[in-house]
Amino acid sequence: MKNKKGNWVTTISMIIPYLIIIGIAQAIAFYLLDVDITNGIPKTTTFQHFVIMLFTTAGSFLAVWCFTKYVEQRSFDIIGLKISGSFLKELLLGLFMPIVVFLVGFSVLSGSRQIFWKVNKEIDFGDLLLSAVTFILVALSEELFARGYLLGNLLTSLNKWVALAISSIIFAAFHLANPNMSWLSFVNLFLAGILLGLPYLFTKNLWFSIAFHFGWNFFQGTVFGFNVSGTERFSLILQSRVQNNAFNGGEFGFEGSVWCILAQLICIYIIYLIFKNRKLVEGDSPINQGQYLI
Template sequence: MKSKSSFPIWLKLCLFLVTWFVLLLVFEIISQSLLPQFSEKISPIYKLPVRTVNHLFQLVATLSSIWLFTKYIDKIPFISIGFYTKGKLKEFVSGFFLGAIIMAIAFFLLLSLNEIAFNSYWIHIKSILFSILFFTSVSVLEETLCRGYLLGQLVETSNKYVALVVSSIIFTALHSFNPNMATIPVLNLFLAGILLGITYIYTKNLWFPIALHFSWNFFQGPIFGFEVSGQKFYAVIQQTRFEDNLLNGGSFGFEGSLLATFLMLIVIFGIWRFYERKSISS
């Protein structure tokens, strides 16, 4: 649904980002004051719950910012940014399985090339549940922000491909302070933004990118044992890299590898081709 705002698009997006940062700060203060007992300084055992709880506060701040702007500035329903559910189950399931398949290909290909080694597996139900909650909040937050609102607004006023590139640059910038950042991770984060946004410019729906984002992260870290954007998480599969290089991604994880670059380019082209053909035939 088209925004009814009279604000110039760039001014509105700047005001939105300022509002978002302010609310993030407010909710961070609230989370730190309400949950001092979960401080990471007390015990490493609480690291995952703290990270999860803090991210849930960030999610609330993000959704609140978007709701304020959709209601009072754009004057459109919040759901219209991409949360319509009718007939979208297929898109959600497709996104979920696509992320799982990409990570399975990455793991077994690197295993066959002797880039990584399987050590053991460790199933810990509590950690799996925390991981599901954490990566659900990550995918909903980042997709609602970068695709649902920012890309959705940009598509209204500019070429859809320009809008996709700009939103992907913002998505990359939001990850710029992640550990072990380097040139290939920056490139791959940008391509991830393209991959997650390519369906949105055709469908204006968030269920595919949310499912893909969740599945990509969840299978990458908690299942197959890679770092996720430079960060370590609990993993079912315990693996070891023989050396850090551009094929396995090193300490940034699979997202820092040239293999990830290659796979994302293939999938991006495939999705683009599918929707272009679909638009021509219709």
């Protein structure tokens, strides 16, 4: 018989096996790309980053499928990838909110002369496409484990707010090895975990979180030229700063700034208002949902 109630200790203990599987998948990618990582991970090209994330996402799907089926003894359907009646609305809303955040954030930082910018005159549309696909893979990979598996299973044995907080701390901790990490960056990544996990509490569905996660990274990095969680990637706008500080986020990017805290708190409040009254249609359970009523 399949378990109906999970064990939070078992769920959290899967973090190390997950990291091992992801590490093996990435090592294979580096080997195929002939990238030497003996002295650390070097800066990669847009294509190399795409291939690495392709293998990372495959590893994430494999790990979460195995953990769900053989450890939690549940159907993979509980992860939250079902197409619901609100699928398109959630995708569009998830994409729209980051656009507003970075339009406002970029304008404020530029207007206050915290950042300076110019248009990249060497735009490669191949890199633009690869960047978009890569950030889709990033969103899929991270949401699949952090929200779909981790938060989803913690919810079966813990209070939902405790589960959300624990999964958000773990999500932030996953980024501790990122370049230029700071305490402010950690706070912002913790808030990102809250923001991305909040809709899942009410819908048990990942599509809003995947769309928002993708939109956040893509518009932050590829469009507006901020470093994404400390890493520099191809962008349409090239940024520079007179000095790195808590207002412009420095080398970590927008996620290293106090403005990001404000932006995320506003988004969290709006998302809560939107999703708090979401109801499953009659006959569906939180673990096996189909259509939702808006």
